[in-house]
Amino acid sequence: MHPCPGTPTPVHSTVTETHVITTSGLTKVYRSRGRDVTALDGVDLHVREGEVYGVIGQSGAGKSSLIRCVNLLERPTSGTVTVAGQDLTALAGRGPRAGKELRRARSRIGMVFQHFNLLSSRTVQDNVELPLEILGQSGRARSRKALELLDLVGLADKAKAYPAQLSGGQKQRVGIARALAGDPKVLLSDEATSALDPETTRSILQLLRDLNRQLGLTVLLITHEMDVVKSICDSAALMERGRIVESGTVSELLATPGSELAAALFPVSGERTGADRTVLDITFQGEAATQPVISQLSRTYNIDISILGAAIDTVGGLQIGRMRIELPGRYEDNVVPVGFLREQGLQIDVVGQENLLVKEGAK
Amino acid sequence: MTWSEMQPLLSQACWDTLYMVGWSTLIAVVGGLPLGILLVLTDRGGLLQNVVANKVIGQVVNVARSMPFIILMVALMGLTRSITGTTIGREAAIVPLAIGAIPFFARLVETAVREVDGGLVEAVQSMGGNTWTIVRKVLVPESLPSLIASTTTTIVALIGYSAMAGTVGAGGLGDIAIRYGYQRFETQMMWITVGILAVVISVIQFAGDFAARALHRRGGRSGPAPKLRLLKAKEPAAADVGKVA
Numbered sequence: 001m002h003p004c005p006g007t008p009t010p011v012h013s014t015v016t017e018t019h020v021i022t023t024s025g026l027t028k029v030y031r032s033r034g035r036d037v038t039a040l041d042g043v044d045l046h047v048r049e050g051e052v053y054g055v056i057g058q059s060g061a062g063k064s065s066l067i068r069c070v071n072l073l074e075r076p077t078s079g080t081v082t083v084a085g086q087d088l089t090a091l092a093g094r095g096p097r098a099g100k101e102l103r104r105a106r107s108r109i110g111m112v113f114q115h116f117n118l119l120s121s122r123t124v125q126d127n128v129e130l131p132l133e134i135l136g137q138s139g140r141a142r143s144r145k146a147l148e149l150l151d152l153v154g155l156a157d158k159a160k161a162y163p164a165q166l167s168g169g170q171k172q173r174v175g176i177a178r179a180l181a182g183d184p185k186v187l188l189s190d191e192a193t194s195a196l197d198p199e200t201t202r203s204i205l206q207l208l209r210d211l212n213r214q215l216g217l218t219v220l221l222i223t224h225e226m227d228v229v230k231s232i233c234d235s236a237a238l239m240e241r242g243r244i245v246e247s248g249t250v251s252e253l254l255a256t257p258g259s260e261l262a263a264a265l266f267p268v269s270g271e272r273t274g275a276d277r278t279v280l281d282i283t284f285q286g287e288a289a290t291q292p293v294i295s296q297l298s299r300t301y302n303i304d305i306s307i308l309g310a311a312i313d314t315v316g317g318l319q320i321g322r323m324r325i326e327l328p329g330r331y332e333d334n335v336v337p338v339g340f341l342r343e344q345g346l347q348i349d350v351v352g353q354e355n356l357l358v359k360e361g362a363k
Numbered sequence: 364m365t366w367s368e369m370q371p372l373l374s375q376a377c378w379d380t381l382y383m384v385g386w387s388t389l390i391a392v393v394g395g396l397p398l399g400i401l402l403v404l405t406d407r408g409g410l411l412q413n414v415v416a417n418k419v420i421g422q423v424v425n426v427a428r429s430m431p432f433i434i435l436m437v438a439l440m441g442l443t444r445s446i447t448g449t450t451i452g453r454e455a456a457i458v459p460l461a462i463g464a465i466p467f468f469a470r471l472v473e474t475a476v477r478e479v480d481g482g483l484v485e486a487v488q489s490m491g492g493n494t495w496t497i498v499r500k501v502l503v504p505e506s507l508p509s510l511i512a513s514t515t516t517t518i519v520a521l522i523g524y525s526a527m528a529g530t531v532g533a534g535g536l537g538d539i540a541i542r543y544g545y546q547r548f549e550t551q552m553m554w555i556t557v558g559i560l561a562v563v564i565s566v567i568q569f570a571g572d573f574a575a576r577a578l579h580r581r582g583g584r585s586g587p588a589p590k591l592r593l594l595k596a597k598e599p600a601a602a603d604v605g606k607v608a
Contacts, residue, residue: 071489097410098488107491117486121504121581130500131490162581182490 015234019082020186020218021047021070026079028065028242039065040076041242047235049185052212052219054229056261057239063222066239067190070220071109072102083109084185107135110179114191116171118163124150124174125159131181149177153207169200176207180215187211189221193228201225205232226264230315236261251318254283257349265315270308270324272351277326278334279308279351282341284321293344294325301337303327324351364549372539372552377559379453379534384521386457391464391517396510398424398465399472400498410484410494427466432524435463436531456533460524468517475509476502508579515571519564536560 028040039062047053057063068074070081072088080089083105091102098106118127128146137145150156153173163171172192179187189208193201209232211217223229229236229250237247238261246253246261254262262283272279282293298305310323327334331350341348398420404410405417427435436459440450443458483501492500503510526537536556544553 103491111489
């Protein structure tokens with residue numbers, strides 16, 4: 001599911017091939033009223049240093065359990081979690097309480113929350129200072145660091161305000177500043193933008209992106225919004241019923257025939273006009289986008305091509321085009337033209353046969 | 364009775380009432396606050412989950428709370444004597460008053476602390492905070508407005524209990540009202556004590572409400588009370604798993 005080391009060139013300069021978060025065989029079973037509910041079912045996740053990794057899925061897919069298992073707010077039933085080379089599951093101990101070692105490790109992992117979770121009894125600055133108090137830093141060092149971080153997230157003038165006086169976006173900025181107080185290598189984002197309006201969502205995502213670039217911060221985020229993955233993620237994984245069904249860098253996913261995630265990231269629409277027709281989705285990336293393939297196809301095979309839908313977009317910082325075309329005749333009649341298109345280096349998905357391909361692709 | 368006869372009796376009674384209520388409130392807060400917090404922490408899904416301890420503490424609190432105060436006072440005479448050396452007088456009354464108020468206050472603390480958003484606890488856990496840090500920096504400060512309101516309620520309840528302390532010769536306003544107002548038909552004396560009690564209770568209630576509201580409105584905005592969420596989902600059933608994911 002994950003590329004072998006060295007296969008793709010990193011999209012962004014901050015990404016290295018070192019895995020900073022690794023989960024293997026992560027399983028979480030909740031026991032409730034004698035019934036077992038499996039929230040995570042053998043999740044293997046590899047997040048590279050310096051990348052923004054998005055886990056997307058519907059409610060109940062297990063995303064939240066997954067991110068909570070990464071800093072062991074939830075104890076996995078089995079499997080291991082390694083963050084920055086440290087096996088956290090080994091630090092956990094048996095009881096439900098977190099030992100000293102685990103708490104130390106947690107202080108090096110930042111976390112931001114959907115509902116911000118700021119203390120209403122403290123000012124903005126005191127909220128940001130809280131993790132530093134836990135680390136036992138002196139008052140002066142705390143206040144200097146807090147003001148520095150508030151400046152970084154653009155809230156230097158709100159240091160003395162209380163959370164109740166801030167807007168949602170400002171609260172999340174405070175949440176981010178607080179998460180960064182312990183100089184973490186890794187930031188976990190639990191639906192950080194889901195309680196925000198679209199405009200604020202964009203600005204918070206931009207902030208996360210900037211922090212990722214400037215500080216080389218690795219971000220693991222979970223979301224149910226495809227737009228979040230589309231705008232800032234280098235890699236993504238799709239979760240369904242406690243399993244990761246697809247994962248990889250965004251460019252790999254887009255190049256995977258029949259990828260559900262790719263189709264969702266970049267949908268094209270258009271309905272088949274008749275029964276005896278073949279509908280193809282063509283994905284253009286890089287070089288292939290410059291070739292006049294449609295007219296070549298039409299001339300070479302003397303067929304009429306209708307364009308049902310087309311779009312060009314930027315996904316994960318990558319220019320990409322998609323087009324849905326319709327050829328006369330059944331798929332069996334069009335094997336040769338489809339072969340021609342594939343030869344041109346284009347990615348072709350035959351609509352209607354997707355289900356077959358998805359199953360192959362997921363294996 | 365003339366006013367000059369009543370006045371020294373009343374001022375002594377006021378002082379006795381305040382003395383008893385003051386000390387017993389202090390002891391109730393000191394004893395009830397940790398007990399109430401423990402009730403939350405040891406509950407199922409709590410940070411120090413311990414079902415046995417929770418049941419035991421809960422049961423003790425329930426029994427002590429449901430005991431009529433006048434019986435508690437009589438039942439605790441042995442303990443009172445061993446602490447104060449006597450079972451008569453205001454010092455002696457403080458013992459049953461405090462012991463009666465501790466479980467009362469503990470239950471109020473439990474309710475107040477339970478209303479603290481579980482997300483805040485989770486946030487501090489994710490920063491590497493331990494349970495003591497969570498109690499000190501989250502549970503107590505975040506529930507402070509409710510804790511102040513609970514203290515007010517406890518003071519008012521203690522003023523009520525203290526009226527019965529007259530039966531052990533502790534004096535106080537209730538004692539005056541019964542001995543003079545009821546037993547000697549000094550109706551005027553009774554109404555004056557009633558008036559004084561009404562004023563004292565109103566002042567305490569007003570001060571408590573004012574302080575609680577001032578703290579709650581921190582930040583100058585009277586936002587709605589924080590959303591009620593348990594410390595942790597008690598039993599994550601299938602539907603709950605859906606919610607958290």
